[in-house]
Amino acid sequence: MDDGQGAAGQGMDEDAAEATPKSRGDAAKRKAWEDEARDSLHIMPLSTIPLETPGLQHARLIKNVRLQTVVEMFHDVQTGSGQIAPRNVAVYFESYKDEVERDLVKIEKIAAASSFDVYTSRIELRRLNIDVNNVQSLTLSDKKKKELTNYMRVFTRPLVEHVYGSVDMQVQDVTDIIAMFANPNREEALRNLRMMADRLDIELHEIPKFLEEYGDVFLSLAYFKKCLDDIVPEIQKFLSWMGEIRNSIEVKRDARQMRMLDEISRDLTDISTSITGRFESFDNRSKDFWRDINAETFHSIRELIASHHVTIGGVLCGLAVKMDLWKARFARGGGGPNRRMEFVKSEILPGLSHIKTLEQSARTSAV
Template identity: 55%
Template sequence: MTASPAPSDSEAAAAEAPPPEAGVAARAGDDGQFDDSDRDALHILPLGMIPVQTPGLKRARLIKNARLETVVEVFKDRAAGSGQVNPEHLASMYPSHGKEMRTDMAQIHRLTQLNSYDVYSLRIELRRLGIPVEDVNYLRLSASKRLELTTYMRDFTLPLIQQVYGSEQRPINDIAELFALLANPDREEALRNLTLLSQKLNVQLQDIPSFLEEYGDVFLSLAYFRSCLDGLVPEVQRFMGWVSEATKSEMVTRDRLMMKMIGDVMRMLTGITTSITGRFEAFDRRSKDFWHDINADSFRSVRAQISAHHVTIGGVLCGLAVKMALWKARFPHGGGGPMKRVEFVRSEILPGLDHINRIEKSAAGTR
């Protein structure tokens, strides 16, 4: 397989157009190589998507742990669990591939510095780092995830349908149906409206399908991140309630340093979730404004604003996701004594939380 550069925004948009098939294999992803859960995750990067030269690394993955450290997962199965290795120790595992490992380690080192491995952040970051991908299709969400996001996409597809079909009800169950519907309008009035839309956007009528792919990709990214946020915020709130219960213990309340640490964590979590939620509200306002005054510049502005936030949104959501996932794994039914809860906060939640906070603060002013 020939490696290709990380896609530009337009290339990525074309890659995101949903394929006609709806089903996915139980383990392999749409490309037959990666699990859907890998490609849709915030914290996983299958090394097989980049041209690694060490054979043993082709099925390995970079993953973020709860401390936001990047490790290489060389194997994972139900019986043996997860085999995780510090990237610096990889060379000792493949002594017969010294030359290949030196080349691979240069790439892996750069990849460990990224804050998120979601497909939208990777499109930007891989191009910035000059790291090619084996196939641009690796940098798109799975068919199952796109179908799952249909409900979120309705808010963005409805105004587009109304521009073309007016008040006529056009139920859309998948974004692929939207592309087909608008690329082949079935009424004279719809064709006239589509022509008018092309004029407002300053694109040729025959280029409307390309615009639809780009429009769909931009707002599918927003739907993806919004779904991640909507899943995380209730978890963070439950976690904070769980921690608050520990402060009812006299042993905890008597320790001022312990109470300060808990207070700092609670303030950071509240600030991060409030700020990133505000960013999404700003995106919603901008997308609605676009349909009130449709033109090429307004679309480019909306696209640029959303794309500019991909890396920071991915970084914040990835950090919160791995921390909440560990909490649910360690305390699946809640519980745990006050000191056990405090120690978990100290050892697993606090490390790296200031990093997430810095990412959000760096982006919050660019709304």
């Protein structure tokens, strides 16, 4: 992730502004570029939004380390990331003044989102009355879904066990379950499916639709849980790295700096503990559903998880961009006390209060 310091040049035409890999003919690179955005917490391709300005669809919204939304006009290994504030987009498309004005209304509303993961993006785009059904860029990539297989087993196991009375089935994802349930191979399984349909107050032929919805709800939970599991160990490493500068003579003599380190450490620990607790609550609620299957309990847990998408996405996005930059700047650890302190003050502290406020707002929700 770029640290948000890139600057795009002026007078760029639409073709030069395309934020795509230089080797456009390389399909593999292009697919990797697209998949990165789909699976990311901090990137939204503007091609996701119906825009009028030619060329602008090739740019991306990204969150920088200060959690500000910027438009990434280009990104290349050699030239870096060309980023501008949304309000400055018009400079690059002077021939499309009216179109840019109309597009900016949408872009600035989307830019206010705390995260650009596919689940939060769906919510934000629906608020703009933009149809998000069947939009490929608003689904996780096949590669990411495979990565989440083990996480999804937590939610598919009780489903398979409920119908087949066994978990000894070759299930990779919800698609396999739908195919398996479309032609149940045992009379007992068919009876259980009918019973489940009755309890969910749906027809037997609607079971595949229910499974798709069930799969999407819990795929979102698996996705966020994987993000959390990747981030928490990095936060622990960062806290240890940051804590080492307490032994510096300069820091020890400055009570204000010591206090700042204490506050950052406490905030990151509290945020991590709180969001981890939310996932534990989701797990308990999903177990409750399988103990008492009915339409009401499923709708309840679906709405509960969906209602937390925005805050979970925002908190994880904020933590991820900060930890990513820390790993990029200090890939081998190290760094003198002054350099570490400057990084903490200039890159970790800005926006941390926003992450904390998001997580605190979620605590007031009944989970």
